[in-house]
Every structure is written in C-alpha cells, then in structure tokens.
C-alpha cells in the first residue's frame with residue numbers, strides 16, 4: 806500500500822502530536838484512493854474529545870459516531886483511516902513502530918504496515 810500525505814495533513818499530524826505530548830493524540834484521515842490504488846491523505850483532523858493517556862488513547866464513541874455521520878454527507882471526502890501518536894513515557898521513547906495492540910487493530914481491518 807502506498808500513501809501520500811499532503812503538506813497540510815502532515816502539519817496537522819505533527820501539531821496534533823506536539824500539542825498533547827506526553828499523552829497520545831488521536832484523529833482521522835480524510836482523502837481518497839486514486840486510480841493507481843494509492844491513498845491520498847488530504848486532511849488530518851485531531852479528535853478534541855479523545856481520552857488521552859501516556860501510553861494509549863481512545864476516541865469518544867458518541868463524538869466519533871457524530872463525526873462519521875457528518876462526514877458521510879460530504880461526497881468529495883472519505884474517511885480513509887485514523888492516526889495516533891506514541892509518546893516518550895517511562896521506558897518508551899516515542900517509538901515509531903506499531904505496538905502489538907496496533908498490529909492487532911489494523912489486522913482486524915485488513916490493513917498492513919510497510
């Protein structure tokens with residue numbers, strides 16, 4: 806799977822992680838899949854209502870449902886994924902590798918890490 810991230814989405818991802826650092830951030834990725842089957846991430850939207858902790862993050866179920874319903878009414882943008890950060894907490898040093906929970910989560914959605 807190939808993914809391109811727009812400059813705006815990249816900055817939103819970065820600022821989202823920096824803003825809540827020492828706790829994990831969470832958000833959604835909006836965009837589309839082009840004719841070559843490449844994911845184009847146009848926007849990264851941080852979840853303000855996420856329950857942030859030092860070693861995990863959870864979306865707010867009610868807010869998430871409301872967001873999905875709203876986004877379903879926008880024909881030019883699709884929800885193509887989500888994101889979260891890993892912080893430098895305790896023995897963890899902001900590792901970029903997926904955690905075992907991440908691997909299980911994406912495997913259940915038929916997504917692979919490259």
Ligand SMILES: [Zn+2]
Nearest residue numbers: 891903904907
């Ligand atoms: Zn993770």
